[in-house]
Amino acid sequence: MNAITATATTQALKSHLAQVFAQYPVEVAHGDGVWLHSRDGRKILDFYGGHAVAGLGYGHPRWLAALERQSRQMTFQTNALPMVVRERAAARLSKFVGLGLDTVFWINSGAEANENALKLAFKLTGRDKVVALEQGFHGRTAAAGAVTWGALEKWYGFPRRPFDVSFTPRDNPSLVEKAVDRDTAAVIVEPVQGVGGAYEVGKPMLQALRQRCDETGAMLIFDEVQCGVGRTGAPFAANLYGVAPDMITAAKALGNGFPVAALLMSRRIAGQLKYDDMGTTFGGGPMACAIAEAVIDTIESESLLANVRQVSAYIRSSCIIGPVTAVQGAGFLLGLKTSRPAKEVQAALLAKNILAGTSADPHILRLLPAYILNEGHVDQLSDALAQISA
């Protein structure tokens, strides 16, 4: 399968949608749990999760109940009017992460959360430089794209970056001292890189960044848009590695499909905020907050973190088979290293009704399944892989 089923121009003649997405040849009609049902009657086991969004899977009863309850009560209200659900969801999220990150700014998307995190770092430090990691991805807006590896060469579009950015290798803690200096406002890092290939940046690197930020006064931002909210088998990757950043950004699985994102910040940062430093219309809407609260509640009450850890270990032990030579990543953000191009393996799996993702690394097949996935589902994946030539 070629991911792009037709050229953008041919498609554009038939569609009213902007032709900016390469699409897989499956038209989804509905989903339940970890299963996708296509319009032509196929039942597909989903290891992609709507690009890391469907943490609870499709149609989870608690998620549906929260959606219905809140929509009957109040669908939307501005941040100018206080609401209990907004406050309660913020308390729940900050308790979930711990690490002293107990102030939440609700926003709509991962890129916006990163945009605001960077803005706060500039404002509070009075500096004008950011350090990011090679192969990192942080979103497509002006600031988030500016700190995304390779964006300028590929799709950035803005005439120039709005601030200075330098990139440092993701696997070399000894270069951190030179990369981060007293002009650095922030370091932004995905503790487990998603688009970069389900790659664990690792504790030594994260610790080196923390230490250097402490020495220089730069702020450490963990972009956990993809790796956060339970995906690594811990509440956040910051918990998994025991390294506390100054800010965390979260989105994707936080809403399980309802758009919601959050910027979590330390008390020290929150204490310096002034009215109008940030703002949003939709962020902090009661639907988004009720859903985020229900997602965290479900992860905790159904022991999904333990399930992620257990089934992740099972994937590691049973899926080095067929074209897969190694497994990297953490929890349910896993990269299967493939001897053949990952795109070919992805296509062969899809022919067997299993959907997996790819990444910027042409030899990494990316798995981002729902936290309710079980070992029986993994057996189906390993059986399918075994039938694909190396």
Ligand SMILES: Cc1ncc(COP(=O)(O)O)c(C=O)c1O
């Ligand atoms: C690590 C990371 N940060 C930020 C983003 C951007 O999030 P959004 O698409 O919600 O703006 C993504 C999206 O894939 C991501 O993976």
